[in-house]
Amino acid sequence: MNETLQYPIGVDFRSPRPRSGVGGALLGAIFGYAVTRSSNGAIAGGAVGGLVGNQPMPLNEALRQRFSEKSLDVVSFYRLGRFGAKILFRLNDAYWTLESHAPQTPVMNIEQIEDWLYGDITQKLEIFLGQNDLRLAP
Amino acid sequence: MTLKEALDALRIAFADFERAARSDDKTPLQNALALGEAKDAFATTDNSPSILVFADINRFKAVNNQYGYIAGDAAIGQVGLLIDEGVVKPDWGQAFRLSGDEFVVLLRKEFLSDFQQLTRDFSSCGVKFDNEVFIVSLSFGYALSEDGIEFEVLRERAELACKRAKTLGDGLCLGWTEDLGRSHFDSFRITCGTCSALISCEVPVAQKVENLGTCPACGSKL
Numbered sequence: 001m002n003e004t005l006q007y008p009i010g011v012d013f014r015s016p017r018p019r020s021g022v023g024g025a026l027l028g029a030i031f032g033y034a035v036t037r038s039s040n041g042a043i044a045g046g047a048v049g050g051l052v053g054n055q056p057m058p059l060n061e062a063l064r065q066r067f068s069e070k071s072l073d074v075v076s077f078y079r080l081g082r083f084g085a086k087i088l089f090r091l092n093d094a095y096w097t098l099e100s101h102a103p104q105t106p107v108m109n110i111e112q113i114e115d116w117l118y119g120d121i122t123q124k125l126e127i128f129l130g131q132n133d134l135r136l137a138p
Numbered sequence: 139m140t141l142k143e144a145l146d147a148l149r150i151a152f153a154d155f156e157r158a159a160r161s162d163d164k165t166p167l168q169n170a171l172a173l174g175e176a177k178d179a180f181a182t183t184d185n186s187p188s189i190l191v192f193a194d195i196n197r198f199k200a201v202n203n204q205y206g207y208i209a210g211d212a213a214i215g216q217v218g219l220l221i222d223e224g225v226v227k228p229d230w231g232q233a234f235r236l237s238g239d240e241f242v243v244l245l246r247k248e249f250l251s252d253f254q255q256l257t258r259d260f261s262s263c264g265v266k267f268d269n270e271v272f273i274v275s276l277s278f279g280y281a282l283s284e285d286g287i288e289f290e291v292l293r294e295r296a297e298l299a300c301k302r303a304k305t306l307g308d309g310l311c312l313g314w315t316e317d318l319g320r321s322h323f324d325s326f327r328i329t330c331g332t333c334s335a336l337i338s339c340e341v342p343v344a345q346k347v348e349n350l351g352t353c354p355a356c357g358s359k360l
Contacts, residue, residue: 075215095216
């Protein structure tokens with residue numbers, strides 16, 4: 001998690017998308033192995049990927065991962081313009097949607113908007129699960 | 139992390155990547171890419187699937203119009219889930235979602251009768267969506283593999299049988315027959331390569347057409 005992430009003044013905090021070099025390292029290792037067909041290539045690729053890969057996942061993937069950690073199947077992800085997103089998921093044989101709209105301030109960059117939407121939807125998910133008294137994976 | 143652990147992690151990552159590339163994003167089924175690969179193994183052995191089933195959601199456009207396209211996606215998800223539970227999990231065959239609301243099942247022949255029983259359940263599938271419930275249904279058409287008949291032709295036959303099944307009732311499963319094929323014609327126009335005459339043609343749908351006859355104007359082969 002990127003603890004240093006800051007939103008512009010006046011924008012409520014929302015937990016940003018997780019950041020980890022592991023994905024980049026893995027992709028780098030795959031690329032290194034694919035190019036060189038050797039374990040040394042995979043290791044070198046992994047090292048480079050780890051260095052440059054400390055980027056958050058795209059919003060869609062980050063949300064799918066978060067929902068899957070809660071044992072929820074995401075059916076579809078919808079982008080609602082630059083500042084909005086909606087997700088359709090299945091829970092107990094029923095289908096539900098959660099929607100979020102980030103504050104439309106020009107001082108938020110794309111990465112901040114994606115992080116805010118991620119945090120807002122995951123927060124709404126917790127509220128949703130609480131309201132429905134659902135005991136799922138932590 | 140040791141080298142062995144790193145390579146094991148790579149192997150798992152490759153397997154996950156390959157699985158994801160062939161998985162449908164809205165249902166637990168496989169996607170069109172996987173179907174393209176599965177057709178090579180279709181009807182090759184006694185144990186492999188040899189019946190191609192086609193289905194799509196009846197009146198799907200009305201569902202989208204009435205409840206919205208996200209509810210339509212929920213319907214696709216629910217139908218995919220039911221097909222997965224009814225066909226894939228008991229190992230009757232493989233199931234795929236193509237585009238939109240179209241589904242293909244490659245069925246093993248010994249389960250055709252069971253499958254026809256199962257399709258009755260698809261006459262009324264409840265979809266619970268954001269505190270509402272709406273009903274969707276499917277009808278099915280199938281075609282049996284035949285020597286010399288291409289997979290794509292079988293798919294067209296199954297699709298044609300599905301269209302006919304829709305006219306007869308929800309949850310029905312109808313097999314393609316020669317009579318059904320003869321009763322549906324495609325009309326189109328072609329230009330004669332020799333004299334440039336515009337010729338109207340009618341050919342049976344889902345039958346392999348290799349010979350369109352001769353041009354009525356100049357007599358050359360079309």
